Amino acid sequence: MAEPLRIALAGLGTVGAGVIRLLDTNGALLAARAGRELQVVAVSARDRGKDRGVDLARFAWEDDMTAMAARGDVDVVVELVGGSDGPALTLARNAIREGKGLVTANKAMIAHHGMELAAAAEAAGTALRFEAAVAGGVPVIKGLREGAAANAIERVYGILNGTCNYILSTMEDSGADFGETLAAAQQLGYAEADPTFDIEGVDAAHKLSILAGIAFGSAIDFAAVDCSGISRVRAQDIAQADALGFVVRLIGSADVDSTGAEPKLYQRVQPCLVHKDHPLAHVDGPTNAVVAEGNYVGRLLFQGAGAGDGPTASAVVADLIDIARGETGTPFSVPVAAMVAMDKAQSGHRTGRRYIRFTVTDRPGVLAEITAAMRDAGVSIESLIQQGRPEEGGEVLVAMVAHEGPESGVSEALRLLEGSPSLTAPPLVMPILGA
Ligand SMILES: NC(=O)c1ccc[n+]([C@@H]2O[C@H](COP(=O)([O-])OP(=O)(O)OC[C@H]3O[C@@H](n4cnc5c(N)ncnc54)[C@H](OP(=O)(O)O)[C@@H]3O)[C@@H](O)[C@H]2O)c1
DSSP: OOOOEEEEEEOOSHHHHHHHHHHHHTHHHHHHHHSSOEEEEEEEOSOTTOOOSSOOTTSEEOSSGGGGGGOTTOSEEEEOSOOSSHHHHHHHHHHHHTTOEEEEOOHHHHHHHHHHHHHHHHHHTOOEEOGGGTTTTSOHHHIIIIITTTSOEEEEEEEOOHHHHHHHHHHHHHOOOHHHHHHHHHHTTSSOSSOHHHHTTHHHHHHHHHHHHHHHOBOOOGGGOEEOOSTTOOHHHHHHHHHHTEEEEEEEEEEEEOSSSSOEEEEEEEEEEEETTSGGGGOOTTEEEEEEEETTTEEEEEEEEOSSHHHHHHHHHHHHHHHHHTOOOOSSSSOGGGOBOOEEOOOTTOEEEEEEEEEEESOTTHHHHHHHHHHHTTOOEEEEEEEOOOSTTOEEEEEEEEEEEEHHHHHHHHHHHTTOTTEEEEEEEEEEEOO
């Protein structure tokens, strides 16, 4: 058998400790598949004394994780620390500069610096892999980059954040409101103490920007992702969606808009109504799922655990097996020099049905005001529901479904209603994803 692949592991938290456990449990199987042993030689984290449930005494310890890049006894550095910049990025840059392979689960770093790191890896002739950065244990990068490589991908979209999906599907089951469900999710470990990145869609946007780069060969452009999260979704929205035959899911969606002279990149993360017959409607709890539509293969669905020590370690170690086998290739689906920088696509002309919910004061004339704004903006209303009668002087929810039409019409209607004393909060618009 060939010489072992020697690994330095930075970060011994959920994923890092999971990687060590996986390597210990499946060692013989991995060596057989990789053709050589996968051998950790050095580890690093902040607190050397912390009990992580794995035996670390057999590995060299580095207090400064960035020093691992310079170790002569290491072939591959695995970065499982997190953060788009800071020590994780320094370690990544140093490792590649030293000609070492780099494996990371760090979607924030790849979304912000993936092109730079990939260019450096290509120039150094070394491997950069990040399967775990998108959808945790689900092999969607490999699936698109390799399995679907023969296709022009027309669209890629999916459920990219397990925390949001857990919250939305729990709200669906329990009828509870967002705040209450988030608090319960935090207690159960499904949401972080500071959940902002997850619930406001930033984490999903990181993953979407990486997926778009892989799917379309476009330059990664995280800043161009339009992003809104789930914190404004109410229990009544979910109940209303249910009555109409839909569930609410946070969907990240990307495609190339070829309607103009130059192709443009459309990337958006937002809560959507998903028809109950669509495969994404059945993705519950912390699960992730990605749909890719290829021009020859048709619709592909990748689904599975998007987080957790075991599933994420599974993706990290799969990358290590590829490197051990010498199967590296370019980090993205095409070399960095061939990745096309595309302008951001505007969304006004995109057609579809939309769910629009207003919170209004309970007084006569409000419905007429809303429907007049819709009429003046050319938006045709398919159904309109006023939800219940609140106590004296309270707030009423008015939900409607707009017929198929351009997004610009709904935007114009909302502009006409801006500043209206009838509205107690900004309206919530959710596109409708058919079956
Ligand atoms: N958790 C998941 O399910 C999951 C899924 C997909 C991707 N990821 C990504 O995987 C990465 C790791 O996530 P995680 O959940 O394992 O995080 P975590 O549990 O918070 O672990 C982070 C680790 O990094 C170490 N660390 C932090 N700052 C450090 C520094 N300056 N120098 C050295 N070590 C440092 C910590 O050390 P101490 O333990 O000593 O504090 C800890 O061991 C992140 O990029 C995350 O986005 C995670």
